[in-house]
Amino acid sequence: MSVYIKTTKEDIDYEAVAALLNSFGMSGRNADEQEKIFKSSYAVSFLYDGDKLIGCARALSDGVCEAALYNIALAREYHGRKLGRMLIESILEQVRGCNIILYTHPRTVAMYEKFGFRRQKTGMAIYQGNADDLKRMEKTGFLLPEGYRFSDNELGRPVGGNDEKTEI
Numbered sequence: 001m002s003v004y005i006k007t008t009k010e011d012i013d014y015e016a017v018a019a020l021l022n023s024f025g026m027s028g029r030n031a032d033e034q035e036k037i038f039k040s041s042y043a044v045s046f047l048y049d050g051d052k053l054i055g056c057a058r059a060l061s062d063g064v065c066e067a068a069l070y071n072i073a074l075a076r077e078y079h080g081r082k083l084g085r086m087l088i089e090s091i092l093e094q095v096r097g098c099n100i101i102l103y104t105h106p107r108t109v110a111m112y113e114k115f116g117f118r119r120q121k122t123g124m125a126i127y128q129g130n131a132d133d134l135k136r137m138e139k140t141g142f143l144l145p146e147g148y149r150f151s152d153n154e155l156g157r158p159v160g161g162n163d164e165k166t167e168i
């Protein structure tokens with residue numbers, strides 16, 4: 001095994017990227033679309049074993065303060081050998097200093113906690129897709145039901161104004 005990371009966007013096997021993401025149900029986009037998606041991203045990491053693409057990750061970012069991670073995947077036969085860590089550390093390194101957000105499958109939440117991520121109560125999203133897609137996302141645990149409220153955090157005005165220093 002001769003594994004290495006590429007952080008460039010040229011000469012990448014985007015057919016393999018499309019197949020990899022598709023194999024985990026993470027994206028059904030074709031190779032041309034994946035090429036556009038990855039080339040339009042701020043940072044990319046591709047893991048290769050020799051000339052075979054085995055992993056990918058990308059970040060959207062302004063390069064200064066905010067970043068979001070997407071499409072982190074490693075071929076099944078390479079799991080459990082710290083190569084996922086290598087991939088994630090590579091993409092994190094490229095957005096160092098930024099606030100970083102991601103959403104993930106419920107089964108990988110505990111893994112991202114190992115990289116310093118914390119759960120959020122106020123993260124919100126608009127997802128594309130039909131009613132069935134959104135229902136499926138709810139069922140899997142990606143989305144809370146419409147109108148969901150945490151029992152200890154009903155909607156209300158912030159007391160004393162917004163004096164926090166968080167960049168939002």
Ligand SMILES: CC(C)(COP(=O)(O)OP(=O)(O)OC[C@H]1O[C@@H](n2cnc3c(N)ncnc32)[C@H](O)[C@@H]1OP(=O)(O)O)[C@@H](O)C(=O)NCCC(=O)NCCS
Pocket residue numbers: 024070071072073074075078079080081082083084085086103104105107108109110111112114
């Ligand atoms: C997510 C993924 C890239 C991780 O790769 P991996 O090779 O399995 O992970 P590694 O062996 O590098 O493990 C990295 C660390 O995460 C931990 N970890 C891995 N999977 C975990 C899980 N499901 N829950 C908790 N911890 C987990 C490992 O114990 C290891 O911890 P350590 O380095 O502190 O000992 C890989 O499992 C994958 O491609 N999964 C399918 C796609 C996916 O679900 N992507 C995430 C959604 S964005």
